[in-house]
Amino acid sequence: MNLVLLDPRQTASEIWSISAKRQLEHLRTHVDVQVGDTLKVGVREGKRYLTQIVNVSEQQIQLKALHEEAVPAKLPVTLIVALPRPKVLRRLIMDSVTLGVEKIILLHSYRVDKSYWQTPFLQQLSHYVDLGLEQAGDTIAPQIQLHKRFKPFVEDVLPTLITADRPAFVAHPYVTEAMPVAIDHPCIVIIGPEGGFIPYEVDLLIKNGCQAVSLGNRIIRTETVIPYVFGRLFTL
Structure with a gap:
């Protein structure tokens, strides 16, 4: 997983949330994410961002967007x-x-x-x-x-x-x-x-x-x- 893909509804506020079981397991097991780490996040059918993790719990990972990144061309x-x-x-x-x-x-x-x-x-x-x-x-x-x-x-x-x-x-x-x-x-x-x-x-x-x-x-x-x-x- 080189990008965490989110539904637009998960990015409606300033603080975004990752709560899908598959994504949480991958980020914890293979990436070992910590508060302060950066993470590449994409919005389905939308833009791609570099984000920073602001909170990690059992139920979710919260983050905020730092800046927009280019989406690869088709x-x-x-x-x-x-x-x-x-x-x-x-x-x-x-x-x-x-x-x-x-x-x-x-x-x-x-x-x-x-x-x-x-x-x-x-x-x-x-x-x-x-x-x-x-x-x-x-x-x-x-x-x-x-x-x-x-x-x-x-x-x-x-x-x-x-x-x-x-x-x-x-x-x-x-x-x-x-x-x-x-x-x-x-x-x-x-x-x-x-x-x-x-x-x-x-x-x-x-x-x-x-x-x-x-x-x-x-x-x-x-x-x-x-x-x-x-x-x-x-x-x-």
């Missing part, structure tokens, strides 16, 4: 990814948020097990978003959308997201065109499920304005390919 990326296995989903959300993705779309496809849409983790996404924000020192959560029907999304929604200045790249190992390097404009990145998109899905994506591009002939896991793609496309 990556100008919309990440569209076929819904992965639940355990992978947790890491994917946290890592994507930590890297600064602007928008995340979880999509069904032929090789996505329908049972994945029943996982309780989908009801806990905000928790993993918070963990990613705290890791990155960020305060602004990405938009997250769920689309359970592949064809209607690709034909009706995706074309409205693609523009000349925001191309869509589908990571696909069986094409010759290489994924771009060090671009200076927004983009859409589309990642398939374990085993990849089936040919019909790739063809439909291309038909609706996407560029199929390769990262080489190695087949990479979903949780590995996302940071690799972002590191290739942008200077992080």
Whole structure:
């Protein structure tokens, strides 16, 4: 935790309060906070501050703002990814948020097990978003959308997201065109499920304005390919 994320209601007065059990345990066990220590604090969907601790008790830690700090810039990326296995989903959300993705779309496809849409983790996404924000020192959560029907999304929604200045790249190992390097404009990145998109899905994506591009002939896991793609496309 590199930032303590607070609800705006916790910062309504001059003295702010940290009372969430998870945050208190972390600050006491791993940081050993004391009165007078400074602490980086962010307000959800708001600003980030350097604060000073003024009181520590069993129930809460109280602090006051010293000065405002810059919030890290977002990556100008919309990440569209076929819904992965639940355990992978947790890491994917946290890592994507930590890297600064602007928008995340979880999509069904032929090789996505329908049972994945029943996982309780989908009801806990905000928790993993918070963990990613705290890791990155960020305060602004990405938009997250769920689309359970592949064809209607690709034909009706995706074309409205693609523009000349925001191309869509589908990571696909069986094409010759290489994924771009060090671009200076927004983009859409589309990642398939374990085993990849089936040919019909790739063809439909291309038909609706996407560029199929390769990262080489190695087949990479979903949780590995996302940071690799972002590191290739942008200077992080």
